[in-house]
Amino acid sequence: MPVSDLAGRVAFVTGGASGIGLGIVTVLVERGCQVVIADLRPDHIDNALAQFAGAGRSNAVSALRLDVCDRNAYADAAAKMQAEFGGIDILVNNAGVGLEGPALKATYADYDFGFGVNVGGVINGFVSFLPQMIAHGRGGHIVSTASLAAEVVMPSHMAIYAASKAAVCHYCEAVKQELGENGIGVSILLPGPIKSNIHQANQNRPEHLRADSGFVESEAKLAERQVGDWWMEPDEVGNMVAEAILSNQTYIVTHGIFKDSMRKRAQAVLDATPDVENANVSGI
Numbered sequence: 028m029p030v031s032d033l034a035g036r037v038a039f040v041t042g043g044a045s046g047i048g049l050g051i052v053t054v055l056v057e058r059g060c061q062v063v064i065a066d067l068r069p070d071h072i073d074n075a076l077a078q079f080a081g082a083g084r085s086n087a088v089s090a091l092r093l094d095v096c097d098r099n100a101y102a103d104a105a106a107k108m109q110a111e112f113g114g115i116d117i118l119v120n121n122a123g124v125g126l127e128g129p130a131l132k133a134t135y136a137d138y139d140f141g142f143g144v145n146v147g148g149v150i151n152g153f154v155s156f157l158p159q160m161i162a163h164g165r166g167g168h169i170v171s172t173a174s175l176a177a178e179v180v181m182p183s184h185m186a187i188y189a190a191s192k193a194a195v196c197h198y199c200e201a202v203k204q205e206l207g208e209n210g211i212g213v214s215i216l217l218p219g220p221i222k223s224n225i226h227q228a229n230q231n232r233p234e235h236l237r238a239d240s241g242f243v244e245s246e247a248k249l250a251e252r253q254v255g256d257w258w259m260e261p262d263e264v265g266n267m268v269a270e271a272i273l274s275n276q277t278y279i280v281t282h283g284i285f286k287d288s289m290r291k292r293a294q295a296v297l298d299a300t301p302d303v304e305n306a307n308v309s310g311i
């Protein structure tokens with residue numbers, strides 16, 4: 028059965044030490060969860076733990092350094108959660124990188140960076156944790172962070188990013204029913220602009236994917252970008268995520284500002300689709 032009450036539940040939040048993930052952690056703690064933050068960046072982890080210590084909530088939050096691309100480390104983290112908490116109830120596949128750069132200059136290093144974190148990190152979360160979440164029989168929920176970039180036609184310099192987020196969205200849509208039959212709810216977070224450190228993509232790029240990158244200049248420029256005053260606060264996203272877990276809501280969409288672009292893309296696909304009478308696809 029999906030999660031009907033957050034109090035006492037154990038949550039594992041990747042990328043939980045900054046931005047959207049930290050907003051989700053903050054709200055889950057407020058709602059009574061025991062939360063483990065998994066993040067790449069020691070500086071972000073230190074800042075996040077200091078925030079919770081300052082609020083007198085150190086007992087409810089711990090953290091471990093994890094690169095979600097490292098499958099062995101991810102398996103070790105899942106084993107640790109099983110040993111310490113009897114498994115997790117809520118997995119938030121939130122870690123991601125907002126890489127961008129000229130599509131014609133993209134190299135395998137850039138594709139591997141974008142898909143490795145944004146898709147590979149989500150896959151590794153499912154593979155590492157789904158068995159224990161089903162086995163413990165308490166029910167559970169998996170939230171994966173995609174983007175509204177998955178639902179519009181994005182500019183060329185964000186092609187890798189958009190494709191990676193579309194993959195997350197379609198994978199989660201596809202597995203939702205079967206996971207539900209196994210007591211695991213599924214939600215897909217589709218944020219618009221949220222106040223975060225997403226502009227720091229170049230600080231999150233692994234060493235082995237730096238030298239050959241075609242995005243060095245674009246990511247250096249991105250790193251200088253300021254957070255928009257009108258962008259949404261992470262805690263507001265956290266509240267949307269908490270409510271979506273409780274209602275097993277499939278899509279969590281933070282903004283309506285791209286709705287016309289979303290509709291235009293969907294209509295373009297429908298316009299290219301032949302009309303048929305009484306289509307029967309039950310056998311597929």
Ligand code: NAI
Binds near residue numbers: 174219
């Ligand atoms: P952020 O950069 O503030 O937070 C992301 C966190 O993930 C950071 O603490 C970073 O250290 C961590 N991280 C990066 N690579 C990692 C890895 N390989 N392993 C483990 N942790 C890793 O950025 P933000 O915006 O909070 O991003 C969270 C998610 O939200 C991402 O998937 C992003 O694509 C997505 N998103 C963000 C939007 C925004 O406007 N900020 C809008 C739509 C989607």
Ligand code: GGE
Binds near residue numbers: 173176177221226285
């Ligand atoms: C706020 O900064 C970013 C970013 O640098 C990369 C990606 C995103 C935000 C988000 O995933 C979304 C918007 O919030 O992606 C878009 C970025 C730019 C234009 C449109 C986007 O989505 C429709």
